[in-house]
Amino acid sequence: MNETRSLVVEREMxxxxxxxxxxxTQPHLIxxxxxxxxxxxxxxxxxxLRADWGVVDCQVLAVEPNKTLSYTWAAYGLESVVTWTLxxxxxxxxxxMEQSGFRPDQQQAYQGxxxxxxxxxxxxxxxxxxxx
Amino acid sequence: MFCVxxxxxxxxxxxxxxxxxxxxxxxxxxxxxxxRVLTDGAGVSQPAVSKHLGVLKLAGLVRDRREGRQTHYSxxxxxxxxxxxxxxxxxxxxxxxxxRLETLLDRMDQ
Numbered sequence: 001m002n003e004t005r006s007l008v009v010e011r012e013m014x015x016x017x018x019x020x021x022x023x024x025t026q027p028h029l030i031x032x033x034x035x036x037x038x039x040x041x042x043x044x045x046x047x048x049l050r051a052d053w054g055v056v057d058c059q060v061l062a063v064e065p066n067k068t069l070s071y072t073w074a075a076y077g078l079e080s081v082v083t084w085t086l087x088x089x090x091x092x093x094x095x096x097m098e099q100s101g102f103r104p105d106q107q108q109a110y111q112g113x114x115x116x117x118x119x120x121x122x123x124x125x126x127x128x129x130x131x132x
Numbered sequence: 133m134f135c136v137x138x139x140x141x142x143x144x145x146x147x148x149x150x151x152x153x154x155x156x157x158x159x160x161x162x163x164x165x166x167x168r169v170l171t172d173g174a175g176v177s178q179p180a181v182s183k184h185l186g187v188l189k190l191a192g193l194v195r196d197r198r199e200g201r202q203t204h205y206s207x208x209x210x211x212x213x214x215x216x217x218x219x220x221x222x223x224x225x226x227x228x229x230x231x232r233l234e235t236l237l238d239r240m241d242q
Contacts, residue, residue, distance in 0.1 A: 007222060009227055032236045033232035
């Protein structure tokens, strides 16, 4: 993992994808590690994540059980997209979270922006360092 | 902490356009340039480049300087600060949530 790309967090977990999927998609389990919520694993479902510091407005974009989950994440007037990817390994699961700062007005635009965003973030540190 | 007043929504939208991103990256790499020089190799017309530069300026990512009949543009690296703040905030946030998720998963085993 490259620490400078702070919008991608990934970890190897000694648990099967099915179990991690439950923790990512069942409201009472989501509450234990993320926030209070009214999540449903249904595309287009709108839900909130609530903490004492505020509310995050979300909408489900993609659900592929035990593989991928994606939803919008709007907080402080900024809309981004959170995508979870679960890949089975010999010892459990490789869990990857990517948060990208683009509104998916349409799926194609989203895919395009996502690729561009990753390239941009990859070059960000170099750009800033080169100018100072 | 993440500053609410510098939420980088406009910054994301500005940099979502590949041509604008290319112009900004070129200014960052090569230093100050005129619109004409930027147009060469941009693959779009000079008015289009000027329009992109206007959007970049509004987002605080470039500044301009007039010299005679030419306008020179240069990158403003500090314009990226809200973006870096955002990444720093959410980077720490998600690593903490991953820790909590792992704790939960360990408990679910029992």
